[in-house]
Amino acid sequence: MKKNVGSIDKIIRIILGLGLIGFAVITKNWWGFFGIVPLLTAFMNHCPVYSLFNVSTIQKVKTEKLDN
Numbered sequence: 001m002k003k004n005v006g007s008i009d010k011i012i013r014i015i016l017g018l019g020l021i022g023f024a025v026i027t028k029n030w031w032g033f034f035g036i037v038p039l040l041t042a043f044m045n046h047c048p049v050y051s052l053f054n055v056s057t058i059q060k061v062k063t064e065k066l067d068n
Contacts, residue, residue: 003045006057013042 005013017039024032041047050056 001044001046002051003058004050004056005041005045005047006059009057010042010045013038017042 017035017037020032020035020038022032022035024030024035
């Protein structure tokens with residue numbers, strides 16, 4: 001699996017996942033346990049939906065080629 005989740009995207013996914021799970025615990029509503037999905041994608045650094053559309057939120061580092 002190629003990494004396609006960047007650092008800011010990862011932080012947002014973790015906050016969203018924990019928020020949804022917290023919602024599930026507080027309201028005793030099982031729908032909030034869908035927060036597991038953003039947590040898994042954040043920790044795996046891979047989002048299958050991003051792969052379908054060939055999207056990546058990882059910033060690319062520009063490098064200079066040195067001529068000798």
